[in-house]
Amino acid sequence: MTAPTVDQAITRAHHEEWSRLVARLARRFGGLDVAEEATAEAFAAAAERWPREGIPPNPGGWLATTASRKAIDWLRREAQRDARHEAARIVHDDTPPEPTGPVEDDRLRLVFICCHPALAMEARVALTLRLLGGLTVAEIARAFLVRETAMARRITRAKAKIQTARIPYRLPSAGDVRDRLAGVLAVVYLVFNEGYLASEGRQAVRGNLIDEAIRLGRLLRSLLPDDGEVAGLLALMLLIDARRAARVSHTGELVTLEEQDRGAWDRALIAEGSALVRERVRAVAAGGDPPGRYQLQAAINAVHTRAPSARDTEWSAIVALYDRLVQLDPSPIVRLNRAVAVAEVDGPDVALAEIDRLTEALDGYHALHAARADLLRRLGRSGESRSAYDRAVDLAGNPAERAYLRRRRDQLAGP
Template identity: 60%
Template sequence: MIEVDAEIARTHRAEWSMIVGGLARRYGDLDLAEETAAEAFATAVERWPIDGVPPNPGAWITTTAHRKAIDRLRREARRDDKHREAFMLHDDSPLEPTGAIDDDRLRLIFTCCHPVLSIQDRVALTLRMVGGLTVAEIARAFLVQETTMGQRISRAKAKIKAARVPFTMPEREDVQPRVAGVLAVLYLIFNEGYFASGGNVDPIRRDLTEEAIRLARLVRTLLPAESPQDAEATGLLALMLLTQARADARLSAGGELVRLDEQDRMAWDRTLIQEGIVLLDALLEASGRDIGALGRYQLLAAINAVHVSAVRAQDTDWAQIVALYNALERIDPSPVVRLNRAIAISEYDSPDVALAIVDQLGGELDTHHAFHTTRAELLRLTGRDDAARAAYDRAIALAVNSAEHEHLSRRRDQLAASTTTKSITDDEGALS
C-alpha cells in the first residue's frame, strides 16, 4: 500500500502539468481539465491498490481523465451539436502541433498568462494549473489568506473562459507581452521545488526545479535575441542553474536544512555553475558591466554568482552583494527583497544595523517564516537570547518545510549553549 501511494504521488508530481495541459488543449476548458485530472488521480487511489500499478501510470491517468471529461460532456449536453462534440472528442489521437512550440505545459503557461488577467492572477493560476500547487501553498507564496487565493484563481479561470482564450501557443510576435508573467511563474515553480512548502512532500522537489529549467530554456527560444525580454529570460535561467547547482549540499544526511555558509562546496555541481556564469557574463558584457541596467532576474543571478564564486564562505564579497541588493531594491522594493538585503548588510556592516531594518518589516512579513528566522538569527548575534528564542518559536510554528523545521528546532535548542555564530546566511536569504 505504501508503494502504491508513493507511485501515485510520484505520478502526480511528474505528470500533472502535462495531463492538465493536454486536457485543456483538447477540451478548451480549464475547470474541466483540472477537475477531471483530479478525478482520475482519485480513481487511481481507489483502483491501484486492488488492480496494481499499471505499467505506464501517466498514460493510465491521462486515459482515465479523458474518459471522465467525455462522460461529463455527455451528461451536461443540452444540444445535439454539444452531444456530437462529446463523441468527436473520444478520438485520443495526437493533435497537430499548434503555435511556435508543441509543448502542452508551455502552451498552458502562456494560456494562463494571457493579458486578459492581471500579473498576479496569471502567476497564481499557472502555479495551480501547471505547478500543481495547492491553493494553500500558493496563498503562502503570495502572503494572503487561502480563501482569498481560492477566489482569485476561480475568477481567473472564469475570465479565461469568458474571453474565449485559445489553448494554443501565441505566435512569436505575440509572445513578448506575456513574458513577464511567464517568467514570474517559472521562478515561483522553481522556488517551490527548491524549497517545497508542502508538509508531506520532499523538502526538495527536483521534478519542479528541473521542469522550470526546461521550460525556461524553451521560453528563451521564443524571444528575439538581445531583447530586454531575452535578457531577463536568460537571467532567470542563469539564476536557476546557479541555485540548482547547490541542491545536493542543501540537506544533511538526516534531512535537515544546511545553511549556505555551512554547505560542502565540493558537492556543488560545477557544470551547472559554469553554464550559469557564462550566461551571466554575456548579460554583463551587454550591459557594459552596469548593474543599474540589469533586470530583476539578472540581479538575482548576479547575487548567486557572487556566492558560488567564493571558495569559502568567509571569502564572500558582501560589499558586492549589498550593491546588487541596492540595485534590486530600486526596481523591486518588496519586503522580501528588503529582508534579504538586511541579511547582506548584517554580514557587511553589523547585525544591529540589519536588525533595525528587519524590525521595520514586521507589519508586512509577520506571517512569513523567513522574517522570524532572520530576526531570530540577528537577535542571537546581538546577544538577546530570550528574544531570539521567541523568534525561533514563531518561525518554527510557521515553517511547513520539514528540513527547515528540523534546522530551526536545533538552532533554538542549542541557543543556551551557543555564545556566538558566524553567519545568518541561509539559502532562502541568498535566493530572495
Template identity: 60%
Template sequence: MEDQATTPGPDAAAVGFVFREQYGRAVSVLYRVFGDLDRAEDAVQDAFAAALVRWPRDGIPPAPAGWIITTARRRAIDRLRRDAVGREKEAEAVLLGRLTRDDTADAHSGADSGGNTDGDADAIADDRLRLVFTCCHPALSPEARVALTLRLLGGLTTAEIARAFLVPETTMAQRISRAKAKIRDARIPYRIPSADDLPTRLRSVLAVVYLVFSEGYAASAGDRLVREDLCTEAIRLARELRSLLPDEEEVLGLLALLLLVDARRAARVDADGALVPLPEQDRTRWNAAQIAEGHDLVRRCLAQGRPGPYQLQAAIQAVHDDAPAAADTDWPQIVALYDQLLRTSPTPVVALNRAVAVAEVEGNDAGLAALDPLRETLAGFYLLHGVRAGLLRRAGRTREAAEEYAVAASLCGGDAERAFLLGQRDALTGRD
C-alpha cells in the same frame, strides 16, 4: 530491425513520463481547437487512457505527442456529437476553421491513428505560449494562476497540487474550477500579448514559475523543508518558457536563478531533514552541472546589457556558488549587485537581503542599521526577525537575539525552519 510485436511494450511509468512531458502541449492544442478548457482536458485524458491500453501492446509511436493530440481531438469530436450542444459547438468550430475536413472524416471513422497532428511545430509552440499567458492572466488571482499553471501545463493532478500547497483537495478543485469559469465568463483571450503588453504580462508568468519554485525550496508550511517535485516542475516550466521565448533575457535569468539555487538542494537539509544554513553546507554536495549551466546563462543574458530583476538575482546566486567555502564569498560584489537590484525592484525583501550582505562587508552594526527602516514594514515577516536575531547574536546582544528568534519562530509556518529558529534561541538561553 526487431519486429514491434515481439518488443516489450512500455509500462505505465513510461506512459506517465510522456504524460508529464506532453500534457500541456496537448491541452494547449485542444483548447485552441475547441475553446473549452474542460473539454480539452477531458479529451487529452481520454487519449492517455487509450495510450495505456495501446502502447504496451503496440509500442510507443514514433511521435507520441502527435498520437496523443490526434487521438484526443477525435475523442473530443465524438463527445461533441453525442449531445445537441456539442453538435452546435462542432458546427461553430467547423465554421471558424478550427476543424479540418480530415478531422471530420477521421471522427466519423472512429479510428485512433498513430500519426502526427496536422499542426506544425511553430503552431504548437504558439498554442503552448498562449496557454501560458491564459493561465497567468492578471484577471486571475495569484493562487489561481499557480494552480492552473501546474494543472494545465505541468499535468499535475488536483490532489498533487492540493498536497503541495497543504489545502484540501476539494478547496483546490474549487479554485481551479473558478479560474476556468473566470476565463470563460470574462472571455479572457487565448492569445500572446502584443509587443507593448508583453513585458508586463511576462512578469506575471515568471512570477508564477518563481512562486512554484520558492514553495518547493522553502515550504511555507508542513513538516518538510523542501518539496523536490515542485522544484523540479518549476525548472521544467522555466525550460519550457526558454524554448518558447529564447531571446527574452529575463526568461534566461529566471532559469539561471532556479538552477543556481536548486544546485544546493541536496546540502540544504541533513540526514534528519533539519535545515542546514548556507555557510554550513557541504559544498561538495552541490550540483556542479547545474551551477555550470546557471553560470553560462548568467553570462549570456548579462552580456546583453539589459539586466532585470531575475538576471540580477541569478548573478547574486552565481557569486555564492562560485565560492569554494563560505569565507571566500565575494560579499562586496554581492552588495553591489543588491544595490543594482534595489534600483530595479525597490522592495522591502530585497532590502532585507541586502542588509545581510552589508553586515558581511561593514559589520553587524551596519547590518542592523540597514534593517531598522524595515522593522515596521516587515513586522510580520519571520525572516526579518530571524536575520535580526542572527546579527544581534553575532554582536553579543544575547538576550535581544533570543527574543527575536522566538518571534521569528512564532511567525514561521514551516516545521523545519521553526525547529531551527527555536534551536538557535535555546542555544542562547541554555534551554534543553
C-alpha cells in the same frame, strides 16, 4: 532493484504526468475545467484499479488513455448544447491540428494562458500551481496564507475569466508572448520557489516543481534567445538548484548556505548558470539593455557559488548588486535580503537597524524574524533572539526550516 509499490507508482506518475496530461487535454478539448477534472478522475481511477490489476507497463500511457475517456464522459455529462456534444466527438476527428502559434510546448502554452492580463498576479500563480504543479487547493491556500474556501473561489474565478474571454488554446500569438512575458517569468520563478522550499506540507523540497520550472525556463530561452531577463531567470534557477543536494540534512533539517557542503553542489549546473551570467555581462558591456531583476539575482548567486567557502564570499560585491536591485525593486523583501548581506560587510548592528525598519511591512514573514534572531544572537542579545526565533518558528511552514530554527533557538545560552 525493488519494484515500486502502487502508492509509489501513483506518486511518481503524479509528479511526471499531471502537468503533461492537463496541458494535453486543455489543447485537445479546449477547456481548463474538463482538463483538470478528467486528469483528477484518471488518477482516482488508478488509485482504485492499480492495487487490484497491478501497475500497468506504461503508467503514463494508461493515464493518458483513461483521462481522454474521462474528458469525453465529462463533456457528455455537462453538455446541454450541440456545440459541447461536438467537442465530445473530437476523439474521432482525424483532421490535422490547427497551428499552435509560436509556443509549441503544451505546458508552456498553458502558462501563457494562465498569465492572461485580465487575471491578478496571485490568481495567475495559483492557477499555474493548480494546473501545472498539481498542488491541492489546500496546499495553495497555505502558500498564500488564505482560507481554502477563498482560494477555491479565486481559482474558479480565474478559470471563468479565461473561459469568458474566449481565449483559444492555440494562443499565444507572437504579440501575446511579449505582452505576457513579465507575468510568465514571475509565475515560473514562483513555481520554482514553491518547489525549492515548499511553503507548507511534509515535503521540504518539491523536486517535480523545480524540474518543471527549469524545463519551462529552457523552453523560454529557446523561444526568446536574446531576451536578457529570460536568460537571467534560467541562470538564477540553475544556480540555486545546483545546491539542492546540500540543502536538507539527512535528518530533514534545512542547511543554510553558510553550513552547506559545497562539494555536494552540482558543478555542471553552476557552470551552465555562470556561463549565462557572463553572457549577459558581455551583452550589457556591449551596449545592451541594463540588467533586470532576474539578471541581478543571478549575478548575486553566481558570486555565492564561485566562493570556495562562506568565509571567502565577496560580500561587498553582493551588497553592490543588491544596491542596483533595490533601485529596480525597492520591495521590503529585497531590502531584507540586502540587509542580510550588509551584516557581513558593516556588521550585525547596522543590518539590524535596517531590518527593524521593515518590521511593520513584513511582520507576518518568517524570514524577517529569522534574520532578526540571527543578528540578535550575534550581538549577544540572547533573550531577544529567542523571542525572534519563536516568532519565526510560528510563522514558518516548511518542516525543514522549522527544524533548523528550533535548533538555532535551542543553542542559545541562558534560560
